[in-house]
Amino acid sequence: MSHQSIILAGGMGTRLRARLGDLPKPMIPFAGRPLLEYHIELCRKHGFTDILIFSCYRADIIEAHFGDGSKFGVRIRHVVEREPLGTAGAVLDGFDLLADQFAVLYGDTMLNLDLTRFRQAHEKANAAASLVLHPNDHPLDSDLVEVDDTDRVTAFHNRPHPVGVWRQNLVNAGLYILEKSALESFRDWRAGGGSRAATADQAAARLDPPPMILDFGKDLFPAMLRNGARLLGYNTPEFIKDIGTPERYDKIAGQLASGVIARSSLDVQQPAVFLDRDGTLVREVSRDGLRTAEELELLPGAADAVHALNLAGYRTVLVTNQPVVAKGFTSDAELRRTHNKLETLLGMEHAFLDRIYFCPHHPEKGFPGERPELKIACDCRKPKTGMVELAVRDLNIDLTRSWFIGDTTTDIQTAKNAGIRSILVGTGYGGGDQRHAVAADHTAPDVKTAVELILKTDQRNQ
Numbered sequence: 001m002s003h004q005s006i007i008l009a010g011g012m013g014t015r016l017r018a019r020l021g022d023l024p025k026p027m028i029p030f031a032g033r034p035l036l037e038y039h040i041e042l043c044r045k046h047g048f049t050d051i052l053i054f055s056c057y058r059a060d061i062i063e064a065h066f067g068d069g070s071k072f073g074v075r076i077r078h079v080v081e082r083e084p085l086g087t088a089g090a091v092l093d094g095f096d097l098l099a100d101q102f103a104v105l106y107g108d109t110m111l112n113l114d115l116t117r118f119r120q121a122h123e124k125a126n127a128a129a130s131l132v133l134h135p136n137d138h139p140l141d142s143d144l145v146e147v148d149d150t151d152r153v154t155a156f157h158n159r160p161h162p163v164g165v166w167r168q169n170l171v172n173a174g175l176y177i178l179e180k181s182a183l184e185s186f187r188d189w190r191a192g193g194g195s196r197a198a199t200a201d202q203a204a205a206r207l208d209p210p211p212m213i214l215d216f217g218k219d220l221f222p223a224m225l226r227n228g229a230r231l232l233g234y235n236t237p238e239f240i241k242d243i244g245t246p247e248r249y250d251k252i253a254g255q256l257a258s259g260v261i262a263r264s265s266l267d268v269q270q271p272a273v274f275l276d277r278d279g280t281l282v283r284e285v286s287r288d289g290l291r292t293a294e295e296l297e298l299l300p301g302a303a304d305a306v307h308a309l310n311l312a313g314y315r316t317v318l319v320t321n322q323p324v325v326a327k328g329f330t331s332d333a334e335l336r337r338t339h340n341k342l343e344t345l346l347g348m349e350h351a352f353l354d355r356i357y358f359c360p361h362h363p364e365k366g367f368p369g370e371r372p373e374l375k376i377a378c379d380c381r382k383p384k385t386g387m388v389e390l391a392v393r394d395l396n397i398d399l400t401r402s403w404f405i406g407d408t409t410t411d412i413q414t415a416k417n418a419g420i421r422s423i424l425v426g427t428g429y430g431g432g433d434q435r436h437a438v439a440a441d442h443t444a445p446d447v448k449t450a451v452e453l454i455l456k457t458d459q460r461n462q
């Protein structure tokens with residue numbers, strides 16, 4: 001079955017004029033081919049072969065190059081915007097051309113994602129729209145998206161952020177899948193110039209009268225959320241970057257040449273480094289663990305270590321036992337706040353975790369204040385491998401190329417149980433817990449030296 005994609009190719013590329021000459025931004029060449037060819041090849045690979053290109057500046061050049069798409073194995077229709085309508089405004093304007101479900105790609109980003117996996121997640125979530133999200137390296141001055149434990153979007157938080165409020169480090173990356181039916185009321189309301197916007201949900205959208213220029217990220221998704229629509233936040237480490245400036249263009253050209261972009265797609269198996277939290281990345285405060293976000297403090301070198309793994313193309317996966325939740329010492333909300341702080345502190349040093357998995361359970365019952373529903377023998381509490389298995393599924397991880405770094409014998413036993421190479425660090429318990437009679441493959445003074453060891457070892461083996 002063929003799927004539909006819309007490529008928004010209206011960008012002029014003012015800041016890239018020196019590299020572009022007369023070309024519109026989406027035609028900027030990478031390795032001798034226009035950027036838009038990469039989008040079309042990606043769409044074709046994943047069955048999105050019904051393509052609408054929305055262009056504006058020098059639409060003639062784009063149309064002449066791609067024609068009806070037959071040269072590229074797809075069907076292409078061209079829509080020329082006569083006036084700026086914004087990203088969502090343009091799509092709403094072409095409403096009659098839309099299929100029941102469609103993807104939206106930005107023609108001024110370089111991207112390589114497993115679109116099939118993204119579409120399946122969208123359908124499984126039964127979402128009205130799905131947004132690709134990723135962490136960035138300036139979370140405190142970015143517009144952030146909040147998702148719940150089921151990845152449903154719960155809020156859009158625009159900068160500036162209040163001091164002391166820790167948020168997830170997730171931003172809108174600019175790639176969507178939408179259901180046409182979810183846009184009908186917006187189309188009608190827009191066509192009526194706002195005057196017909198008398199229904200409750202349109203009034204609730206608080207966009208009456210409709211602005212002339214309607215943007216997906218700034219206007220449409222927040223309005224859909226206010227109307228109660230189900231939005232999926234699809235957090236992925238795959239490559240999606242705005243070309244923007246000559247510096248970014250040069251960097252992305254380098255990443256294309258070195259294979260970084262090709263390797264980033266989740267349809268290719270990924271090497272990962274699993275990281276314990278307490279005593280490995282953050283300071284161990286007491287036997288009972290962290291109870292508040294205020295107690296969380298990164299260990300020296302932890303952000304550098306994670307950043308080095310990010311740069312080297314490893315997926316970074318936090319796996320942590322948090323029996324403090326089952327014991328009633330901390331709440332779900334406070335644990336979330338604690339992890340938001342961890343993400344923010346790492347983000348401020350250009351480092352990010354691709355996933356955070358925690359086990360809130362604890363097997364021994366009978367203590368005051370505990371949460372009986374979490375006092376169970378689960379599959380996720382380390383040294384069991386439930387969290388590792390989740391990560392393998394979520395991020396297509398190749399365990400034979402992966403590592404585990406932790407400060408306890410429980411971590412090392414987990415690695416052994418999962419068949420992953422292990423490094424015991426000297427921080428935190430430094431192996432002194434002696435719960436399991438197991439030897440690590442390597443030892444290192446701290447997480448930073450552990451990561452250096454990983455990079456050196458894997459380089460040697462390549």
Ligand SMILES: [Mg+2]
Pocket residue numbers: 276277278279280406407408428
């Ligand atoms: Mg630990």
